[in-house]
Amino acid sequence: MRLAVLGAGAVGRAVADLAPSYGHAVTALADSSSAVVDPGGVDVGAALARKDAGDPLGESDPGDALAAEYDALVEATPTTLGDAEPGFSHLRTALERDRHVVLANKGPVAERFADLRALEADSAGDVYFEATVGGAIPACATVADLGPERVSAVRGVLNGTANFVLSRMAAEGLDYDHVLAEAQDLGVAEADPSFDVEGTDAALKCVILANLLREADCGSIEELRERALTLSDAAVEGIRDIPGSALDLAAEDGRTVRLVGEATRDGVRVGPRLVPENGTLAVSGTRNIVEIETEHAGGLAVSGRGAGGEETASAVLADVGRLPDPER
Amino acid sequence: MRLAVLGAGAVGRAVADLAPSYGHAVTALADSSSAVVDPGGVDVGAALARKDAGDPLGESDPGDALAAEYDALVEATPTTLGDAEPGFSHLRTALERDRHVVLANKGPVAERFADLRALEADSAGDVYFEATVGGAIPACATVADLGPERVSAVRGVLNGTANFVLSRMAAEGLDYDHVLAEAQDLGVAEADPSFDVEGTDAALKCVILANLLREADCGSIEELRERALTLSDAAVEGIRDIPGSALDLAAEDGRTVRLVGEATRDGVRVGPRLVPENGTLAVSGTRNIVEIETEHAGGLAVSGRGAGGEETASAVLADVGRLPDPER
Incomplete structure (x- = not known):
């Protein structure tokens, strides 16, 4: 599957790093200030190395990641309370495009669960959120x-x-x-x-x-x-x-x-x-x-x-594995 | 789904008892000496009461359960080693009819795993066996x-x-x-x-x-x-x-x-x-x-x-829940 990963903290980084070993390609990766987008597959290592060196992750705007080609959006931006923004809008955009959403961000599931399910019901995309509870624990x-x-x-x-x-x-x-x-x-x-x-x-x-x-x-x-x-x-x-x-x-x-x-x-x-x-x-x-x-x-x-980038990423990637494969 | 349950020991009985509360119908139930078959749904309580009273479970032959109308066969006869018979033949018959199989019987999975997968590969039916390991534990x-x-x-x-x-x-x-x-x-x-x-x-x-x-x-x-x-x-x-x-x-x-x-x-x-x-x-x-x-x-x-009729039956019924619904 093609994944767009929003958030380049410990979880987002680990998802992007591990995705190929689970058979998935990362077509977009964004943090809060920039993004790298490539329909043929982002060079994740290079992008993260740029970020580690204090440079932007990529030359695109963060919003470009949401508009990129992907089958599933991985929402791994920080959890926010109340309206759960901007995570909730990310989820909405992906579902309105009939894309799947996998959340590591607890906000939309804890604070706006009915809104989330309503959008999912109107979409061809599914929503999973295993990573929001207990890290690696299913x-x-x-x-x-x-x-x-x-x-x-x-x-x-x-x-x-x-x-x-x-x-x-x-x-x-x-x-x-x-x-x-x-x-x-x-x-x-x-x-x-x-x-x-x-x-x-x-x-x-x-x-x-x-x-x-x-x-x-x-x-x-x-x-x-x-x-x-x-x-x-x-x-x-x-x-x-x-x-x-x-x-x-x-x-x-x-x-x-x-x-x-x-x-x-x-x-x-x-x-x-x-x-x-x-x-x-x-x-x-x-x-x-x-x-x-x-x-x-x-x-x-x-x-x-219950915590850790790789551990939580493994829950995200297990969710990706639960999604119907668009190529089947 | 319509289930045929082979075996009326603790696990088979509990599967047949609990199936309706999971949204499934039991169209056949057999022990080693007789069977009760009803495409409209077996009266499980009555059949088990007959068995408890020392009478046959039903008026059909055990083999009739295998030939009955069902979407998934639940194989809960005692585990046997070596050729894993008669459990393995039950599984073969169901898969050759393009039916799903859910096993509580460990024999076919432990002793003839490759044979099982070969039959599954040639069938439209799937095979699951959660109940063979650790009762209720997934x-x-x-x-x-x-x-x-x-x-x-x-x-x-x-x-x-x-x-x-x-x-x-x-x-x-x-x-x-x-x-x-x-x-x-x-x-x-x-x-x-x-x-x-x-x-x-x-x-x-x-x-x-x-x-x-x-x-x-x-x-x-x-x-x-x-x-x-x-x-x-x-x-x-x-x-x-x-x-x-x-x-x-x-x-x-x-x-x-x-x-x-x-x-x-x-x-x-x-x-x-x-x-x-x-x-x-x-x-x-x-x-x-x-x-x-x-x-x-x-x-x-x-x-x-790790044991118990209801506990193991819950694993069987979780497997039934994993099967593609024929009505979709």
């Missing part, structure tokens, strides 16, 4: 495979930065501010860590999962419009106010604390929870886990690397 | 989703009976014979437990996984014929000879013993292995786990109920 695909109508709840540990901070606090008896500074030094936490430590990132992922469950109960886009959730519907509590002493107390009882998100048909809750120290939810580092409660198959757990 | 689907050519190894704990015996030996300090007798009393182990405790069952599952990896390297059925493995290619060691003292020694070191299977392109090995007591592989009871090593996504782990 969370959405497993829910789809089981049948979302037979899934009652999805619970998970879905933010690696929060994991790292909580693991270090428990292991070293250090307090939040100290460990956060350390995580920032190591590059595990961003300079502005609020998206991760306040639970926003985990909540967006849970909203996406809850939307998959709710969608299964809807017979129409209108019904989905009433039922679909956004971040503002989620009850979210972060890890900022957890004192080190709380982790010590938990440890005395064989437990620890993780930022756990839960998505059910009733809604989304994210917050610090006591979990057994050796239990399945006590994953560490950037490892994520989702537990899927099903009607007939009991609980299924899927864990793996 | 092991084959996850490997397919990641791309088997990008999976280097699959490791797992894939036999619940062996798990139960090893967990009890470790927890109670009892020896193998004692725990096995207890497991037989509880119905967790069969009267003849050799299939489970000698590692055969786990090895068949690993052979199936290894065949998926090897298939990815083959350009033709002829090549697959040379490369496909069977049970006789697997290096298998069971848990019969593990002394209780070995588990005590392991525990002193924070470890325990599990029957671990490993499938790589090089082959299949199954045997008791030391694993960390709180590690991901130390699942207990009938819980199974598979760890999938990938090229770009690191390791993924999927765990869930």
Whole structure:
């Protein structure tokens, strides 16, 4: 397939790099300031080398990538909230051209799910978004495979930065501010860590999962419009106010604390929870886990690397593999 | 879809029971001595009630189910080794009629994989076999989703009976014979437990996984014929000879013993292995786990109920959901 990749951060770069080994060609690659477009296949290495040297990625405008020849648009620009722009407009343009869209950007799926499905219904293109939840973990695909109508709840540990901070606090008896500074030094936490430590990132992922469950109960886009959730519907509590002493107390009882998100048909809750120290939810580092409660198959757990360019790109490329091949 | 279900053990019964709630009709249901066939939909409850009362399932011959009207054959008769009969002939008949086949029976996939793919290549029908590996766990689907050519190894704990015996030996300090007798009393182990405790069952599952990896390297059925493995290619060691003292020694070191299977392109090995007591592989009871090593996504782990009628039926019905709908 021919891919147009929007976004040249860790995920977009890795998608463009790995695409040929999955049998796909990159016909356009854009960051926020420029683009390189070539219907015969972009020289990805050269474009990224230019960017690394501080030069523009290419000589085209970013918008030219959207107008290029491609079968699927890979939307890997940063997640934005509210109207989810400019990601949502990118998705709209591609669907209106009857092209497929694969999202790594959580915004359009978490904030405008019904709008997204409405555009998809009017398009010959399909939309997939496995990479928006849990990096390499096939969370959405497993829910789809089981049948979302037979899934009652999805619970998970879905933010690696929060994991790292909580693991270090428990292991070293250090307090939040100290460990956060350390995580920032190591590059595990961003300079502005609020998206991760306040639970926003985990909540967006849970909203996406809850939307998959709710969608299964809807017979129409209108019904989905009433039922679909956004971040503002989620009850979210972060890890900022957890004192080190709380982790010590938990440890005395064989437990620890993780930022756990839960998505059910009733809604989304994210917050610090006591979990057994050796239990399945006590994953560490950037490892994520989702537990899927099903009607007939009991609980299924899927864990793996929840972040990282290559890991997330592998989820994007798995989605590309799910798309109907235009050459068939 | 219209399903013909062969086999009325725990899995076949559960498939027939659950099929309507997945939107499918059962047009034939057979055990080894009789069948009930109705193009308008079998009354599954009534048929199973007859069987439970000691009467024949229906008035037709088992072979009539194979000749009935259906879109997909669900082969849930007991796994047999070597020529994998009669399961293999059932599969052949359905594929020669251009019908789909979904297997819960491991025999044809583990013992005659190239024959199976050759028949599938000549048929308009597809073959799926998620239920043959790890009950409810989507092991084959996850490997397919990641791309088997990008999976280097699959490791797992894939036999619940062996798990139960090893967990009890470790927890109670009892020896193998004692725990096995207890497991037989509880119905967790069969009267003849050799299939489970000698590692055969786990090895068949690993052979199936290894065949998926090897298939990815083959350009033709002829090549697959040379490369496909069977049970006789697997290096298998069971848990019969593990002394209780070995588990005590392991525990002193924070470890325990599990029957671990490993499938790589090089082959299949199954045997008791030391694993960390709180590690991901130390699942207990009938819980199974598979760890999938990938090229770009690191390791993924999927765990869930590895046995049980409904659990395995849910994997069968997920496969049915993967089939192209004949009404589209």
